[in-house]
Amino acid sequence: MSLQPIKVWGHAGTPNPLKVVMILEELKLPYEHTFLDLKELKNEPYTSINPNGRVPAIExxxxxxxxxxxxxxxEYLLETYDKENTISFPAGSKEHFQSRQWLHYQMSGQGPYFGQAAWFTIYHSEKVPSAVDRYFNEIRRVTGVLDKILEGKEYLVGEKYSYADxxxxxxYDVVAFLWSAEIGVEKNFPHVDAWLRRIQARPAISRALDDKAKARAAEGK
Incomplete structure (x- = not known):
């Protein structure tokens, strides 16, 4: 039975929906990606889908x-559609829990700190150098954790690529776009740099990045 396209709501200037699109691409699931503007996020009909008024959301x-x-x-997409563990691991296995660990680290460690760096360098009404320094240092700290783990390894969990990567x-696409000189991933975190290049070379990831770049260019981001 053929699947109907999964509806994805995103915003061209926000990286979090791209995570979802990458997983959809990897699992070869049909989807429709709708880019909303900031005003639409805080109003109906979108708030009936996500009362928090943020992206992403899916239907x-x-x-x-x-x-x-x-x-x-x-987690929903993996449990529903990755029954063969193409980019995940069998439920209950050590790798299953380790990959969830990295997903939660991304959500609690990378996302908020990198996001605050973006806020204070782009959107905040006042220049606050101490805040920018704090969040740039947090980017370096988080990246340092990954760099240490990736030494001698190709991927974060087990010996295969997974959603955790x-x-x-x-x-990191945002880092390369906005703060390449300040963070210096290639120079200062060589294991992360090599890992990112491996992941970005995957066709599914490349397609998702290209689509995001086109949407960002269309909105002048």
Missing amino acids: DPNTGISIWESGAII AVFVPW
Whole structure:
């Protein structure tokens, strides 16, 4: 039975929906990606889908389920559609729990700190150098954790690529776009740099990044 496209709501200037798109691409699931502007996020009809007024959110017509929060969406997609563990691991295995560990680290460590760096360098009404310094240092700290773990390894969990690797890519795309000189991933974190290049070379990841770049260019981001 053919699947109906999964509806994805995103915003061109926000990296979190890209995590979801990457997983959809990896699992070869049909989807429709709708880019909303900031005003639409805080008003109906979108707030009936996500009352928090943020992206991403999905609506899956194949199951009748709507979900928001990127980590919850990814767990849903894996449990529903990755029965062969193409980019995940068997339930209950050591690798299953380790990959969830990295997903939660991305959501609690990478996302908030990198996001605050973006806020204070782009959106905040006042220049606050101490805040920028704090969050740039947090980017370096988080990246240092990954760099140490990746020494002598190709991927974060086990010996195969998984969703745990993919979820870190969107915010590092932002780093490369905005703060390449300040953070210096290639120079200062060589294991992370090599890992990112491996992941970005995957066709599914490359397609997702290209689509995001086109949407960002269309909105002048």
